[in-house]
Amino acid sequence: MKRQIAVVAGSATVLGVLTAVASTAARPDDDPVRLAATPEAVQVVGLPCLPSSFQLGMTNIGSADLYADVELAADGPVVLDRRLVSSWLPAWEPDHTVNARVGVTAPRDAEPGSYAVRATTHGAEVTVPVEVLPQPPKGSGDDLALGEQAVASSTHANFDVCGAVDGNTNSEQWDTLTGWNDGTSGVFPDTYDVALAEPAPISRVETWTLDSTRYPAARYGLRDFDVQVRVGGAWRTVHAVRGNTAGRVTSTFAPVTADAVRIVGLASNNRDYSRLIEVQVFTG
Ligand SMILES: [Ca+2]
Incomplete structure (x- = not known):
């Protein structure tokens, strides 16, 4: 016991000494x-x-x-x-x-x-x-949405809201938390927002919806959606997509300096959920 007290005597506070002695006394060494x-x-x-x-x-x-x-x-x-x-x-x-x-x-x-x-x-x-x-590069040609804060109108309990900005566009890995699925079956619209680190003159958004061998986009992907950018606190639609059956949709538009991007899911091909595997944002 003497030796134990001597060991803790260097502790900065009396409380620390008491706690250490008490726990030593109450528990076996092993x-x-x-x-x-x-x-x-x-x-x-x-x-x-x-x-x-x-x-x-x-x-x-x-x-x-x-x-x-x-x-x-x-x-x-x-x-x-x-x-x-x-x-x-x-x-x-x-x-x-x-x-x-x-x-x-x-x-x-x-x-x-x-x-x-x-x-x-x-x-x-x-x-x-x-x-x-180190931080991934966020210059021209780089995905400005990668790892940035995502917020959604809802997220299904089996998914992570960050899944669609994790850099992985592979739908075959959908069940490994690399995608986002909203949490309100059959209810639209759903929104998925990504806030950029700083305003940037963006001119292209790549929207990847679920499109795997087992879950093809034509049956499970987003059919109707708007791509929006936030300028001065207001959302502006830069591309209205309707009747989509592809896994990847490229939206190009005149450069607009914006600090966030939003995908507004209006309908999916099987009418239940909005599903995104990745959202990418570029200045060029
Ligand atoms: Ca992903």
Whole structure:
């Protein structure tokens, strides 16, 4: 006991000392919780709609049920969507891992580099390396919508509103959260907005609706929709698409300086949902 007190004596506060001593006294040294992360390392880009995550795995390898509090901390510019994961961990046999999703983001001005997330509980710790990647180019010929903040009138529970700005246009991967599906079956219009990082003289929008082998656009894609741009806070239609059966629709128009783009879904070919696999915005 003397040695334990000596170890924590360097703590900055009296509260810290009391907490440390209390927890040391209450728990055995060999706390039977094991922590793991899947994947073991994470990459993140400092854009609002390119979220990363890992699954925190908590395993009780002991013979008694327990309640675990796992504290999470990130260094550098890395931001976590939770600081604490609490879970009841029954002493299942064989050992059973309980997983909790931890969202990882970085601000737009984050310095690219190597950082880490640490998850700790009594007697166990796991470190998750986090690589903050450089920003993708957003110049002429680049997709200005990539990773930017998307907002929709509604989003089906099985989808992520960011799926249609994640850079993936492959409809065959529709079920991997790379598409957006509205949440109001049979009710139109639906809107999907992307806010650009800054106003830009845009002249082309590529709208990718669902078009896979199993779900062809002619049966499941957006049939009627308006492409709009936001100028001075007002939405302006730059292309009215009607009777579409293609997976990709290119809208070109005279350059207009706008700070957001909206797809207004008016009807789909099977009359239930608006579905987008990607929305891309270009200045040229
Ligand atoms: Ca996508």
